Amino acid sequence: MWFKPQDLVEALEVRGPPHPDPVPAARCVSAGGHPPANISWSLPLNWQVNTSQAPGPLPGTDTVTSLLLVVPSSEVDLKNVTCVVDHAGFPAPHLLPVTLSVHYAPEVSILGYDDNWYIGRSEVTLNCDIRSNPEPTGYEWSTTGGPLPSFVVSQGHQIFIPAVNESVNTTFFCNATNAIGTGHAALTVLVRGKEFPG
Structure with missing residues (x-):
């Protein structure tokens, strides 16, 4: 039996002085799905993604969270990226666009x-x-x-x-x-x- 997840994406404002280490710039969440959703991003290959899975709000469901990690710079600010959520219960993947904000x-x-x-x-x-x-x-x-x-x-x-x-x-x-x-x-x-x- 399928449980369709609830999906959302949000930009995480990157503040503070520049540094060489990647930091989270966006979060994509697919909550309460069964089976767990698959999350990917449309983005340059050198960017990093950190995906985790946890129990969902209902028994037998899962919540998948994907963090998009970037090295802060002016080139990243205002960049448009898309979180792609694929689930067995969807007729087509959900496309969730977001605009990054990097100071x-x-x-x-x-x-x-x-x-x-x-x-x-x-x-x-x-x-x-x-x-x-x-x-x-x-x-x-x-x-x-x-x-x-x-x-x-x-x-x-x-x-x-x-x-x-x-x-x-x-x-x-x-x-x-x-x-x-x-x-x-x-x-x-x-x-x-x-x-x-x-």
Whole structure:
């Protein structure tokens, strides 16, 4: 006699500093089945799965639990995976999709420089482009010489330069911080004497 199991899948939010060891990122449970269900995942081959079996809520039934283990990184965050539950009582396997949530420190780059900043050019901007989970809580801009020049306007992840002059001929740094850590990026600006023809 078959007992059809009750299935569920949930993401387990991965928090804390990065480390090289796999940790649970999702749980798939097939509860109260007879015979026990078979659980698999649609995922890259190098990820790990830890599956266990325990007595179900009714005599003669079993509950199968499968943990998806990942090494925390930005590549894993927001990845869509599917838990596949196969049981003799199902006409077809149950497909249970879930989106992973992995916290990681900001990954930073600086955008906006087109290699054509020249003396007298007006209204240029640099953007601190950030990928992170959770969202950044703070930004800090600086240059090789220390703080930004007084005429540069800093607006969070963006800086605005009304007019290019020799003092902009420097390396700009952007630091972004969230609850996990801080990410850094650097961009060197070469100020030309005149506009580069293009």
